Amino acid sequence: MENFWELLDKKKINYYFENNKIIINSNLNLKKKIKVLPDNLFINGDLNLSETKIQKIPENLVVTGSLNLSFSDIQVLPDNFLIGGDLDLAGSKIKILPKNLSVKGNLNLTGTLINELPENLYVGGDLSLTSAYYIQTLPKDLSINGNLDLAYSAVKVLPDNFSVGNNLDLTYSELEVLPDNLSVGGDLNLANTKINTLPRNLLIGGNLNLINSEINKLSENLSIGGDLDLSNSDIQALPENLSIGGDLDLRYTNIRELPKKICINGSLNLRGTDIRSLPDNLSIGKNLSLAKTQIQLLPExxxxxxxxxxxxxxxxxxxxxxxxxxxxYLDIDKIQNIVYRENSKDNSKIIFACWVNRMFSIQTVGFFGSLESFEKMVDEKYSDEIAVIYKKLAKECVDELAKKLN
Known part of the structure; x- marks a missing residue:
């Protein structure tokens, strides 16, 4: 191990003394290279001590940026320790966190030996407890502004009225029950968990992942800001007033009907379901796939x-x-109230007219809109000869459909 001062000189790190402090106005990378740091060290940047033999933080250490102690021999941190950026303790030998620890950035405790989080712990960013096998509970007043990663963790209980600012990952965790009034600002990942019931008034700002989970029922008043993928799940029914801000995927589920007041801002995929009817006034923000269903009528x-x-x-x-x-997308010969034509020079180019959007609409490859817009498009895209043919076919479709509908 090299001497601290020798390392600074070797790395050409500028430093100076002021009020009994050693001040360094830059990032300092001492990975694998140091065993002891001097007291009263002020780092105006990041400090990397990963894979070092350091066991104790020196007196009055200040790091305005991030502190990396991953896979180091660190065993204890001072009380009231303040980190201006991230604190990475992954794989370190630390067993206890100090009282009133404050981390303005992310706190990484992946694979640590810590068995308890202190009260009054503040984490401004993300908290990772991935594979932290000894922590089973979280402090009652813990608030996470960023992501909380509990994948493969031993945590068994979340505090009541718990709130996570961004994503909550519980993949392969030991949790079996979620608290009522849980609020997740981003995504909630319950893949491969033992949780079988969603709590009341669950609020999710992002996506809900239930892949390979034991959830077989959704909670009332469930609100999801992102996507909900239930494809191939055991969910039998959807709750009333279900609100989905993104996409809802029900492919190959056993769900047989949609709630009357369901609200979906993204896409709805019902491919291969047993759903036979849709509620009136259904509004889908993006795409609606009914392919390979037994649906006979589209709703008003x-x-x-x-x-x-x-x-x-x-x-x-x-x-x-x-x-x-x-x-x-439709079966052209099955729909009775449309009229179509095929271009004799290009049989793959089918043009059809339908009454949609309260007007006669024309659809062909790459176009859907009014007859007027179609004529303008072909004039701009094709030669005069071809444009005349396409406009004639479209006009014939509209005229014939008008007679059919009257």
Whole structure:
């Protein structure tokens, strides 16, 4: 191990003395290279002591940035220790955290021997307890502004009314019950957990991951700001007033109906489900896939922000008040209230007219909109000869459909 002063000189680190302090206005990387630090050291930056033989923090150490003690021999930190950035203790030999520890950035306790978190612990960023096998409970007043990673941890209970500012990862954790009024600002990952019930009034700002979990029922008034993937799950029913800010994937589930007041701002995928009807006034912010379902009728006032997929369904009619933003995937010979034409020079180019968005709409590869917009598009995209052909086909579709609907 090299002497501290020799290391500074070797690394050409500038330092000076002021009021009995050793001040360094830069990051200092001493990985694997030091055993003892001097007292009264002030680092105006980051300090890397990973894989060193340091067992104790010197008196009056100040680090304005991050402190990395991962895989070091550190065994104790001073009381009231303040870190301006991140504190990384992963794989270190520390067993006890000091009282009133304050970390403005992230605190990494992955794989440590610590068995208890102190009261009044403050973590401004993320807290990682991944593979921290000795911590079983969290302080009652613990508040996490960033992510909380409890994957593979031994934590068995979360505090009542617990709040996590961003993501909460419980993958393969020992938790079996979630507290009521749990609030997660980001994603909640319950993959491969023993939890079988969601708590009341659960609020999730991001995505909810239930892959390979034991959850078989969703809680009432569940609100999810992101995506909910229930594909191939054992969930049998959806709660009333379910609100999904992102996508809802119900592929190949045993769910047979949707709640009347369900709200989905993203996409809804019902492919391969046993759902046979949709609630009136259903509004889907992005895509709606009904492919390979037994649905026969589309509901009144159905709104789909982007694409509607009704391929391989029993649907034969488009409702008069259907609203679709980007287009419809359908079985062209099955839908009765559309009219289509094939370009004799390009049989793959099918043009069809339908009554959607309260007007005659034209759809073909790469286009969905009004007849006027279609004519403008082909004039700009194709030669005069081809444009005339496409406009003629589209006009024929609209005229024939108008007669059919009247």
């Amino acid at each position: 006032n159905l709104f789909v922000g982007k694409y509607l997929n009704i391929e391989s369904t029993q649907v034969t009619l488009l409702p008069q008040n259907l609203s679709v933003g980007s287009g419809i």
